[in-house]
Amino acid sequence: MFNTIPFSRFIVYLLCLGALPLILVVFLFFSQKNELEEFQESLEVLQHQALIKEKKQALNMAVRQHFRDADHFYIDKHLETLVFLEPEIEQLQKIVLDKNFADDDRIKKRLELLTGQGNALVFTEGVVQSFPLFQETSETLVHPVEVNGADIKKILARIEGVKIGEYGPSPYRPQLVISEFKLDKKKINDKNEVYLLNLKLIKREFL
Secondary structure, eight states: OGGGSOHHHHHHHHHHHHHHHHHHHHHHHHHHHHHHHHHHHHHHHHHHHHHHHHHHHHHHHHHHHHTTTOOTTHIIIIITTOOOOHHHHHHHHHHHHSTTOOOOHHHHHHHHHHHSGGGSOOEEEEEEEEOSSEEEEEEEESSOEEEOHHHHHHHHHHHHTSOBTTBOOOSSOOEEEEEEEEEEEEEEOSSOEEEEEEEEEEEEEEO
C-alpha cells in the first residue's frame, strides 16, 4: 500500500502525523487557558461582591453605632417644641401691650395661633414596619405650619443632623428621613416671606 504513495506525499503525511500531537497540545493549552481565565474572572467577581458586602456591613455597623443612643422621644422634645415666626410674634406682642392698642380680635387670634399648638409641629405616628435590625415609623404632620426662611433652616438642621447657618442639630437624634416636604409661599410681610410647610418623616430606630 505504501509503495503506491509517492515519496514526497508520504513525507507530507508523516509531517502532518508528527504535527498532530503538537496541535492537540496547543488546543488543550488554549482550552485550559480560557477555562483558567474564566475561573479567574469569576473569582474576581466573587471578591468584588464580597468586598461590597463587607463595606455595606461596615457601613450598617457604623450607622447603628452612630444612632445607638438615639432618643425615642426626639421628635416630641426637639421638633414639636419649636416656635415659628418669632419676629411676627414679637411685633404682635408689642402691639397688644401698647396702651393705645385698639382691642382687635384679629390681632389677638393671630397671636394665639402663632404661640399655641395651631402653628406648632404636631406629628402623628403611622405604620410601624419592623426589620431584622431596625424599625421604621412614619411621622405625618397633623396640620401644615407657617414658617419663614430661618424657621426652615432650624427645622432641617434638627431633622438632618447638620449645622445650617446659625442652627445646629440637637443631641441623640434618631435617623430621620424626609419622605415629603411641601412648601407653599403664603404671603410676604414687611420683613419676611411666610411659607406654608407640610412635612412627612420616616423615623428609623435600630434594635
